Amino acid sequence: MPINVNDPEYLKSEKNYSEAKNPEEKLISLNKMISHAPKHKGGENLRQQLTQRRKRLEELIEKKKKKGHGGKLGIKKGEMQAVIIGKTNSGKSSLLKVLTNAYPKINSVPFSTGEPFLGTMEYENSQIQVVEIPAIEGEKFDRGVVHTADTLLLIITLQKEIEEIRKKLPPHEGKEIIVLNKSDLLSSEEKRRIRSQMETKKYNFEIISCLPYIRENGIEELKKKIFDSFNILRIFTKEPGKEKSKKPLILPSGSSIKDVAEKILKGLSKKVIETKIWGPSSKFGGQIVGLNHPLKDLDIVEFKTR
Ligand SMILES: Nc1nc2c(ncn2[C@@H]2O[C@H](COP(=O)(O)OP(=O)(O)O)[C@@H](O)[C@H]2O)c(=O)[nH]1
Ligand SMILES: [Mg+2]
Structure with a gap:
């Protein structure tokens, strides 16, 4: 049935x-x-x-x-990936540069970005992949990357561009964040008006400037929004009597102890004889829990195996 x-x-x-x-x-x-x-x-x-x-x-x-075919040389998708989508000259390369360690070409020649550029944004102990793809009006606009990205950063300078961009998007799973760039060119009055219009429309948005030396440029707020958009859990593991792992495992929200065990013990969760947990989902440090125990962000998990 x-x-x-x-x-x-x-x-x-x-x-x-x-x-x-x-x-x-x-x-x-x-x-x-x-x-x-x-x-x-x-x-x-x-x-x-x-x-x-x-x-x-x-x-x-x-x-x-x-x-050997179909293996289109490209970007290996990381666990958390955001893609920058927008028109020519909207500031895609500039945004990539302020968010990450990448050094893309920045200039005002139309369609200057012919290939995807990749950077890594470090945030709260995690690495987030940020990809700049060619402008939506050009022939090189990359639908494949948009289709699979976890988060879409729609970068605009005018509100009407939101619909222009959305019309060209392929089906996608990722959440949209609207990024209104070049806010340094607006008066505080204009900024206030735009902010209230975007709030009324219930957009998930941030107003930013990529220029250096602009105070309250919205970049830190945007980084937080990007990180929050992934809906993931960071889980530390430890062995009995040792310190917790330095880097967390990244798992989709809703994951349980069993998912951690499968991931680190490579499908051998049957080997686990006891699990202890510390952190947000535990009632007290070192609580013994079962495989179905639901996890929270920043939990620490210790397995005893046979
Ligand atoms: N005033 C202002 N200019 C910007 C800002 N961000 C980018 N630009 C300028 O806009 C032009 C295009 O930027 P670029 O990042 O190459 O845009 P792309 O074509 O979308 O990759 C360049 O001259 C940038 O210096 C910003 O926040 N404020
Ligand atoms: Mg560019």
Whole structure:
């Protein structure tokens, strides 16, 4: 019996899955479908079908790689990726530069960005990948990167550009953040008016300037919005009697102890005999919990294995 799923996130991913142009894009949407599939007993069949489909897709991608075609030289997607999308001269390269360690070309020649540029934004102990892609009006606008990104930064200088950009976007899973750039060219009165209009429209937005020496340029606020948009958990692990790991594991929100175990013990969560937890999801430090215990951001997990 097929069951009826009405989770909006699931339906959105299902639609994106059917519209995806290649196996790599399909896999990303399928993974989202799996994470939003009903967890109860009635959804068991569906979950099984989806994971079987995932296995076939992964095999297909593997085969394609071996044959050596389809492996379009490009960017290996990190766990948290934001893509900068906008018109020519809106300040895409400048934004990449202020957010990350990248040194893209910056000038006012139209369509100067012909290839994607990549930078890493360090934020709260995590690395976030930021990609600048060619302008939306040009031929090199890269729909593939937009389709798979976790977060879309729509960079504009005028509010009407929001709809112009949205019209050109392929189906995507990522959340949108609207970034109004060049605010240094606006008076405080104009800024206040724009802010209140964007608030009325319930946009997720930030008003910024990429110029150096502008005070209250909105960049720190934007970094926080980007980080918050990923919906992830940072989980530290430790071995009995030792310090916690320096770098956290990154897991989707809603993950449980079992997901951590699968990730670090490579599918051997059956080996775990006892789990202790410290941090936001624990009642007290060192609490013993089961594999289904739901995690919170910045938890520390210790496994005793056989
Ligand atoms: N006044 C002002 N100019 C900016 C700002 N950000 C970028 N620019 C200028 O806009 C032009 C285009 O910038 P660029 O980053 O190359 O835009 P791109 O074509 O979207 O990559 C350059 O002359 C930048 O110096 C800003 O916040 N304020
Ligand atoms: Mg550029």
